[in-house]
Amino acid sequence: MVNACRACESCEEGAENYCARVVLTYNSRDRDGAVTRGGYSDMVVADARFVVRFPDALPLDAAAPLLCAGATVYAPMRRHALGAPGSHVGVIGLGGLGHVAVKFARAFGAGKVTVISTSPAKREEALERLGADAFVLSTDAAEMKAAAGTMHGIVNTASAAASLHPYLALLKPHGKMILLGIPDKPLQVSAFALIGAEHGVAADVEVIGAGEVNAAMERLAKGDVRYRFVIDVGNTLKAD
Numbered sequence: 001m002v003n004a005c006r007a008c009e010s011c012e013e014g015a016e017n018y019c020a021r022v023v024l025t026y027n028s029r030d031r032d033g034a035v036t037r038g039g040y041s042d043m044v045v046a047d048a049r050f051v052v053r054f055p056d057a058l059p060l061d062a063a064a065p066l067l068c069a070g071a072t073v074y075a076p077m078r079r080h081a082l083g084a085p086g087s088h089v090g091v092i093g094l095g096g097l098g099h100v101a102v103k104f105a106r107a108f109g110a111g112k113v114t115v116i117s118t119s120p121a122k123r124e125e126a127l128e129r130l131g132a133d134a135f136v137l138s139t140d141a142a143e144m145k146a147a148a149g150t151m152h153g154i155v156n157t158a159s160a161a162a163s164l165h166p167y168l169a170l171l172k173p174h175g176k177m178i179l180l181g182i183p184d185k186p187l188q189v190s191a192f193a194l195i196g197a198e199h200g201v202a203a204d205v206e207v208i209g210a211g212e213v214n215a216a217m218e219r220l221a222k223g224d225v226r227y228r229f230v231i232d233v234g235n236t237l238k239a240d
């Protein structure tokens, strides 16, 4: 972004990207009415607040994608502590966003970084070049099963609307999945896939036999149950 109003609530809390008058670097209308052309311009006018100096050690070409792909993965990883020291973080999709997510997770001190990919050919790239600790081929049921329930967090950069359920199964209880991909089709997720039983929370129930159902229904109508009737069908059948 190159400008914002600098007066609204979002601007005051340093979230100028949410400013209603934000001027984006690319394809936005600037204050003078001109259309911004981002990296296609040979010169850009920007408010000093939105200009950062790159350290000399960082090559400009390799740093350029950090301003989109880099910021996109860095901000939520930091906000939700993905890749915190010692933690196990998964990265779905080894592309523009995913490969930087692996690098950030490494830099944050994650205990284990696992790339989850649809492409078998990326195994060596992930492990040898990017320094991931593990590679899971998402189409391989055995590999997915072995990794189930092991990850504190997952950065999901998949660009297509693949089902989330096999990936959700990789999370530990209370694990977090950050969705960054923008697939062209809607994502669907079953609420059941999000339910865990970690704390052993169970309901208070009154167990009844099948023969007591009618009486239970009458009590239900009066709100007279603490808090659920459970019909013990198995034992009722045995007794019969």
Ligand SMILES: NC(=O)C1=CN([C@@H]2O[C@H](COP(=O)(O)OP(=O)(O)OC[C@H]3O[C@@H](n4cnc5c(N)ncnc54)[C@H](OP(=O)(O)O)[C@@H]3O)[C@@H](O)[C@H]2O)C=CC1
Pocket: 068, 069, 072, 092, 093, 094, 095, 096, 097, 098, 116, 117, 118, 119, 122, 157, 158, 159, 160, 161, 162, 180, 181, 182, 183
């Ligand atoms: N939220 C934001 O602000 C931003 C979002 N994006 C979005 O993030 C997504 C990723 O961007 P980018 O990394 O540049 O794209 P890339 O094409 O470089 O990488 C996307 C990766 O997604 C994986 N993938 C593709 N199809 C599927 C599938 N059917 N199931 C599972 N994984 C799949 C592939 O990885 P593999 O081969 O390893 O499976 C692929 O390399 C895009 O949707 C993009 O529009 C991008 C920038 C900013």
Ligand SMILES: O=C/C=C/c1ccc(O)c(O)c1
Pocket: 068, 182
């Ligand atoms: O708000 C900014 C979004 C940027 C963005 C979205 C999708 C995509 O593929 C990008 O490369 C950038």
